[in-house]
Amino acid sequence: MVQGVSLSTLATCGKSRIYCSSHSWMTPFEPFKRSHIESATGKHVVWNKCVQSLVLIGYPCVSRQRSCFKVKAGWMFRGGEQGLDASVEQSESANEDILMFFFQLDLATRVQCALNMEEYDIAQQLRSKLSEVEEEVTKQQQSKRGMSAKSEAQDKAISIIRLRSDLQSAIENEDYALAAKLRDEISKLEAESLAASAKALAHENAQYVFRLGQKVRHKLFGYRAIIVGMDPVCSESNSWMENAQVKKLPRGSTQPFYQVLVDVRAEPDLLVAYVPEENLLIPDKPDKGRFDHPYMSFLFYGMDSAGDFIPIKQLREKYNKPRHEIPFDPPTDEDGGNA
Template sequence: MQGVSVSSLAALASGGSCRAVSLFKDYLKLLNRSGINPMVDGSCFGRQCMLRLYSINTNRARRLDSRIGATWLFSGGGKKMDASIERSEATNEEIVVFFFQLDLETRIQYALNTEQFDVAQQLRNKLNEVETEIIKQQEAKRGSSRSEAQDKALNLLRLRADLQKAIDNEKYVVAAKLRDEISKLEVESLAASAKALAYENAQYAYRLGEKVRHKIFGYRAVICGMDPICCESSSWMGIANVEKLSQGPNQPFYQVLVDVHDDPNLLVAYVAEENLSATEKPDLTRFDHPYVSFLFYGTDTTGDFIPIKQLREKFSRPRHEVPSMDTQDGNEDDNI
């Protein structure tokens, strides 16, 4: 059986949608040769996900990207800006890998249920590769983990000890170089510690599955992911003009699915917390997006979406319980 290599998955993290489409093709070979089709009526989870994810023509996406740059240069700003400036290929590809992981888990269980143990083992090996690569991508996305901050702190101690030895031995040229290295590393260490602290103590105004509205562009969206700080590339932040935000990149950023009726070309965006607002009243109106059936069970009584367990675990978010609607009635009974 032929599968997807780790290098193919690694390309997803830094490449565009073309590389993800290449992964999709390799994955189809894996599915076709495995002979496993656990979904009802012959439908394939992975096929549906990928076909929906890449239904937008790549050339059209490139034209939109070109238009983004012109928008920032020549528009007057504010509501005249193009919402596509917040389109995120990285977020889109992260969802692809998440779908891929879910589908492999489903197929492994199906293979075990049908006693196809050899196939299940081969699929499990592929799942291990995918999960390993996901961990690497998460660490790269986080940028500065606690271990990195600790490593920089240890390097500082070592450099300071070397500096003292150089001074004691009257090697002042070496001491000057070490002093410059220490100054640079102190800045990096402070930034690493700040980012690690941000990940550990992140506070979010919005939750997974919550319906929100963009303050500038006005479209409706639903939260499908979150980061304590902006984890996009510097080039993306330049296009999105993140430095002009009142809180800059050091605020929560959300992966959102955009209602196709509001903007059929955007689909997935990466939005700063300050640019989102919650609905004042329960939003029970229809929300259409090709990804919602895979990421959410459905909607609750307030109209917000209910995230699947795997999505909550991915972002370490607790299950949201809808407040009881009969609290007020109970108070009235007490008063009576």
């Protein structure tokens, strides 16, 4: 059975909910194209004709037109000269990544529903669209995790081998002008290959302090959040990094960055943030308090005994992370004697 969480069965969270028409999976597909994605802090998200009414209805207080819920400014990045508020770490690309993940889950569920209803033609169309989405998501994940850099280094290494063969032929034919040109190209490619290999190695050896589902607190802005994704280095645009003053961070852009869901009761204007590792803290005591966010029921099974959330299997597979097991403390001899 294809495992997935249907968007139509999502539990509501506060005044926000994600829903879709109950039988939209039965409608034949037209060519795959995502027609429109708006900010999660806007009123709604409408996807392509594949899913007729995948809609995100935002919290009324999250709407950008509602000025009464603006986040207060004045927090400072350590070492920064300009006051920054929590909204500088808001990430549209991180939110889009999560929504695309929802889309994958929904398509997988619709495939299974179509098979159960013996609608095999529709199931085939759905499966085809799911393959397209998964292929695109895989490319994005490989790019974030340094796989593209690794492939680039391999391609350059192959090119260097070919150029060295050409160089040997040029020397044997006493074509020294061509040989000099080939030497220059080889030197350039060797430098590029070394840089790409170093980048790929840095991605492969990335160590994360935090894990999926873990509750954290922002060191500067103070809000509570939950880890839902991670990158070995900052994968945001240059404009985003400039706005967030990433260069002023002690560890810069080469540290791990995390996609986090922010408790909307504390930060109603900030659903998804992209936060550097150095700006996150683990609570001193287990945080078992209420946490509100419209994406929670998509991504987690529930809360564990330590107050963190248990990520669904598909989310763990997305980041190739094992299930976190809470340490078991066996009873001591004294406890056993008292018992």
